[in-house]
Amino acid sequence: MPTSSVLVVEDSEIDQVIAKYMFNKFDENLEVLQAFDGVEALDILKGTQPQPIFIFLDINMPRMNGHDFLKAYESSDLNSTSIVMLTSSCQPEEKDKCLAYNSVKRYLTKPLEIADLEGLFKTS
Amino acid sequence: MPTIPFNSSSPKINSKAHSSRLEAVLNTVIDGIITINNRGDIQSFNPSAERIFGYAPEEVIGKNVKMLMPEPYHKEHDGYLQNYFNTGDKQVIGKGREVEAQRKNGTIFSMELGVNEMSIAGETMFVGTIRDISDRKGAEQALLENQAKLQAIVDNTVDGLITINEVGKIEHYNKACEGIFGFTFAEVVGKNVKMLMPEPYYKEHDGYLQNYQNSGTKKIIGIGREVKGKRKNGTCFPLDLSVSEVHIHGRKLYSGIVRDISERKKSEDRIEQANAELEEFSYRTSHDLRSPLVSSIRLLDIVQEAIENNEKDHALMGIGRIQKSLNQLEELVKDILTLTLTKNEKEDYEAVNVDTVINDSLNKLKHMENYERLSIQLVPQFEQSLITKKNRFVLIVENLLSNAIKYQDVSNDSSFVKVTTYRQENKFILTVSDNGLGIPKSLQKQLFQMFKRFHPKTSFGSGLGLYMMKKSVDVLGGRIEFDDMDNLSTFKVTLPQSLE
Structure with missing residues (x-):
């Protein structure tokens, strides 16, 4: 049986550690892939089969930020995984902007809670 | 009430019946009627004259009529008579005019006086008809005062008052308007009020008026709202405008009250900005304060697990991350305190x-x-x-x-x-x-x-x-x-x- 995975695109090491910890707690069989910016995320996605069930995406990142990643991702042939924004920005304009992307299904603000994951996996 | 018959000095009246009819008329007429002879001596004084002047007939009959006049008429009246006899120049005879008269109690009042000349048995006499118009004069005076008061209010009010006619031409424009718009009254009177408006109102105003007059659709009349005005120097500013419709002698006028609200708008904007900042501030502080705390709590879970599993390096790494999070928190709190101080200092x-x-x-x-x-x-x-x-x-x-x-x-x-x-x-x-x-x-x-x-x-x-x-x-x-x-x-x- 292929392992299911999630990809966390997040440049803060602390946030990566915590996200991984939360996913492990939620489901220890879930593989957590880590990318520290959009460029790394695209690379990982190209080399991963099957594709992760969710991509958790931060907005503010060096090299390639969340918006640029979304544009690149949606215009690539990878475009199949639901994306969940995971960011500290709680501005409504930012939220609207993100939810306007077809691939973006949810907009979560940090910190990530177990309840968020439960809701997410239940409805998916 | 004793009355002196009007004909007491008119021996030439031939019909007794006629005489008594005339007397009845004179006794009941509202106007005061006084006859004088060519020297100015009072010959008759009807009941209304008594009422108007406060004299009983016997107090005045035979006396010079100038006793009923204040200065300068009192002094000049003999001269008027003399002048008339010398030159035939009629000053007052045959015309009605307003003059001042003096009552028995000394008060002076306005009366309308008509004088006619008649000749009785070859003697020239004058009949004066008198109507006390002091009430009317008082009302006129009150009206004038009222008007002056209103004018003063209109001139001194801080709100601008503008009246336009049906086609939008400015008829009134008070001093406050001069301050608000920079145009003087002379520069705007008779001009279309749209000169005080920027686009799109400038272009559309004639249409609003036309539309209202045709269809009764009120764009602003009776409503009052915020619009833009344009000053003489071309700058635009927000103003509160309320317009009402008035009908004067069948003419339709529109009267507008304008108030320059630039300052109010500026304050509102400042308050709005301060509010937005405050909202952002409270949101961000709660969020930013909470996030390193939540991270630290999560990290503590990780450290605890690591210790339980005897993974010392893992635990130390977690502790290092907690330190980093808490340092961030400390820095944030420090800045917030500085900010609060800077704001108040x-x-x-x-x-x-x-x-x-x-x-x-x-x-x-x-x-x-x-x-x-x-x-x-x-x-x-x-x-x-x-x-x-x-x-x-x-x-x-x-x-x-x-x-x-x-x-x-x-x-x-x-x-x-x-x-x-x-x-x-x-x-x-x-x-x-x-x-x-x-x-x-x-x-x-x-x-x-x-x-x-x-x-x-x-x-x-x-x-x-x-x-x-x-x-x-x-x-x-x-x-x-x-x-x-x-x-x-x-x-x-x-x-x-x-x-x-």
């Missing part, structure tokens, strides 16, 4: 040595990471003292310098910061340039907003530094600008060099 102006402030600040920042790898170039050309609020000024200098240190490009072997001070047209100028990470063009317009971080991963900042600096520059009546020419990030602060 009332400070006096004093003479400040700019070079000393810069050197003290650098001294204080020496402990910062990578301070030593930064080349610091000072170009002090402002040689006098700066009259300013010292704490504010220090906050500006420290923030600019610490940003340059914090956001240096560690991959560049020749990182530098250049600080220059100089004087330009009575202004003090401070520039701080560095070849560090800079600020992305797309984010530069948010530069001085609260909680904006431009390099969140490089170094933790509260996002309040530039905001506090901007507020301080504002308080000092100065300006701060950012420029990023030739890979150099330059902040330029311009301050008045003394209290102006």
Whole structure:
């Protein structure tokens, strides 16, 4: 049986550690892939089969930020995984902007809670 | 009431019946009727004359009529009669006119007087018909006073009052309007009121009027709303306008009250901005305070698990991360406190040595990471003292310098910061340039907003530094600008060099 995975695109090491910890707690069989910016995320996605069930995406990142990643991702042939924004920005304009992307299904603000994951996996 | 028959001195009346009829008329007529002979002696005095003057007939019959007149008529009346007999020049005879008369009690009143000449048995007599018009005069006077009062109110009210006719031509325009619009009354009277409006009202106003008159559709009449006005100098401003329709002698007029609300709008905008900032502030502080705390709690779980599993290195790593999170928290709290202080602080102006402030600040920042790898170039050309609020000024200098240190490009072997001070047209100028990470063009317009971080991963900042600096520059009546020419990030602060 292929392992299911999630990809966390997040440049803060602390946030990566915590996200991984939360996913492990939620489901220890879930593989957590880590990318520290959009460029790394695209690379990982190209080399991963099957594709992760969710991509958790931060907005503010060096090299390639969340918006640029979304544009690149949606215009690539990878475009199949639901994306969940995971960011500290709680501005409504930012939220609207993100939810306007077809691939973006949810907009979560940090910190990530177990309840968020439960809701997410239940409805998916 | 005893009356002297009108015909008492008219022996030539031939019909007794006629005479008594005439007497009845004279006794009941509302107007006072007095006859005098050619010397001015009163011959008859009817009941109404009694009522008007307060004299009984026997008090006046045979006396000169000038007793009923105040000065100057009293003195001049004999002359009038004389003049008439000499020249035939009729001053009052045959015409009605308004004159003043004097009652028995000395009070003077206005009356309408008609005088006719008649000849009885060859003797010239004059009949005076008198109507007391003091009530009417009083009403007229009251009306005039009222009008003057209203005019004074209209002239002195702070609101502008404009009246236009059916086709929009200005008929009235009070003094307040002159202040509000800059046009004098003479410049606007008779002109179309749209001259006081910017587009699109200018173009549309004739249409509004036309439309209202045709269809009764009220755009503004009776409603009142905020519109834009245009001053003589071309500037536009917000104004409150209420319009009512008035009908005067069958003419339809529109009367508008205008109030310049520029100041109110400005205050509203300031309050709105302050509110938005406050909202952002409370949201961000709660969010930013909470997030390192939540991280730390999560990290503690991780550390605990690591200890339980005897993974010492793992535990130590977790502790290091907790320290980092808590340091961020501490920095944020510190900045929030400074911000609160800066907002409230009332400070006096004093003479400040700019070079000393810069050197003290650098001294204080020496402990910062990578301070030593930064080349610091000072170009002090402002040689006098700066009259300013010292704490504010220090906050500006420290923030600019610490940003340059914090956001240096560690991959560049020749990182530098250049600080220059100089004087330009009575202004003090401070520039701080560095070849560090800079600020992305797309984010530069948010530069001085609260909680904006431009390099969140490089170094933790509260996002309040530039905001506090901007507020301080504002308080000092100065300006701060950012420029990023030739890979150099330059902040330029311009301050008045003394209290102006």
